[in-house]
Amino acid sequence: MGRQAQAATFRHFGRAMRMFAPVYLSNECVNGCLYCGFSHKNAIPRITLAPDVVEKEARHLLAEGFRNILLVAGEHPQKTSIDYLEKCVKQLRQLDVPSINLEIGPQSTENYRRLTAAGAEGLVIYQETYDRETYRRLHPIGPKQDYEWRLQTPHRAAEAGFRRVGIGALLGLHDWRQEALAMAAHLDELQRKWWQTLFTVSIPRLRPAAGRFTPPSPVSDRDLIQLVCALRLAFPQAGIVLSTREPAPLRDILAQIGVTMMSAGSHTDPGGYTQPAATPTIEPEDHSPEQFAVADNRSAREVTARLRQLGYDPVWKDWDACLN
Numbered sequence: 001m002g003r004q005a006q007a008a009t010f011r012h013f014g015r016a017m018r019m020f021a022p023v024y025l026s027n028e029c030v031n032g033c034l035y036c037g038f039s040h041k042n043a044i045p046r047i048t049l050a051p052d053v054v055e056k057e058a059r060h061l062l063a064e065g066f067r068n069i070l071l072v073a074g075e076h077p078q079k080t081s082i083d084y085l086e087k088c089v090k091q092l093r094q095l096d097v098p099s100i101n102l103e104i105g106p107q108s109t110e111n112y113r114r115l116t117a118a119g120a121e122g123l124v125i126y127q128e129t130y131d132r133e134t135y136r137r138l139h140p141i142g143p144k145q146d147y148e149w150r151l152q153t154p155h156r157a158a159e160a161g162f163r164r165v166g167i168g169a170l171l172g173l174h175d176w177r178q179e180a181l182a183m184a185a186h187l188d189e190l191q192r193k194w195w196q197t198l199f200t201v202s203i204p205r206l207r208p209a210a211g212r213f214t215p216p217s218p219v220s221d222r223d224l225i226q227l228v229c230a231l232r233l234a235f236p237q238a239g240i241v242l243s244t245r246e247p248a249p250l251r252d253i254l255a256q257i258g259v260t261m262m263s264a265g266s267h268t269d270p271g272g273y274t275q276p277a278a279t280p281t282i283e284p285e286d287h288s289p290e291q292f293a294v295a296d297n298r299s300a301r302e303v304t305a306r307l308r309q310l311g312y313d314p315v316w317k318d319w320d321a322c323l324n
């Protein structure tokens with residue numbers, strides 16, 4: 001499977017590896033997801049960055065070479081309202097960030113239209129788990145309890161004109177093979193209906209975070225590699241996204257099998273790049289303001305140097321709005 005997956009990746013993506021970095025806008029959230037460090041019941045320092053601080057974070061990433069920035073926020077109708085999100089996107093567009101992506105609470109099609117009009121290119125929304133019973137148990141409070149609304153979110157995003165839409169399951173919450181099948185069915189349905197939209201799939205594994213949640217269905221490294229192979233063989237042209245949740249040696253292996261887009265040098269707390277004092281790190285796994293603990297602590301420069309050593313081309317920019 002590994003050899004076939006690698007060959008399929010070369011055929012459709014060559015040796016390009018698209019690089020991105022997240023900017024965490026806010027760790028305030030009205031939901032109580034049992035597995036997340038930002039869950040509203042966790043006693044962590046809460047912060048929402050002002051748009052000019054978001055710009056500062058983006059400038060830091062631009063200086064490192066990034067041109068693809070993912071804005072991440074918890075779901076909070078007041079703190080991260082649609083007006084606030086629109087403002088952040090506009091601020092980054094003025095900075096000439098060609099690819100602005102969002103990972104935020106589900107919105108209406110109308111709100112998504114405001115964000116695409118402001119200059120956002122992509123949206124990422126994970127179902128977390130496709131198993132309805134597990135989903136119900138892990139989301140005891142907040143608007144995220146609505147499974148259907150979340151499941152239909154990629155459709156609304158495509159309808160609103162996002163050029164790229166990412167889906168995924170948080171691995172470790174439920175049997176990974178069942179999640180893989182459900183995710184594949186979801187992706188297949190989306191690709192058929194919204195054939196002009198580029199879909200990507202993410203494979204985040206649960207990491208330690210505030211709240212000390214223990215994954216009920218752990219996924220081994222071998223399972224994760226098998227999943228990447230299976231996704232690549234089933235969807236030869238879909239981008240596969242890998243974050244810094246995984247340790248460096250495993251990321252190096254997955255990059256050579258089927259992953260086509262990865263983050264590097266990430267901070268998963270608001271202000272993490274330029275304002276470390278704003279969110280003091282207390283006890284990891286207890287009161288840490290990070291959403292999850294990063295496992296690959298290499299800088300962006302170190303990751304890209306390693307990719308080149310492995311024969312890959314790190315790509316910082318592959319899109320500009322003038323191509324629309």
Ligand code: SF4
Pocket residue numbers: 029030031032033036037038039040073074075144
């Ligand atoms: S997973 Fe998302 S919605 Fe759930 S608590 Fe964390 S930030 Fe909020």
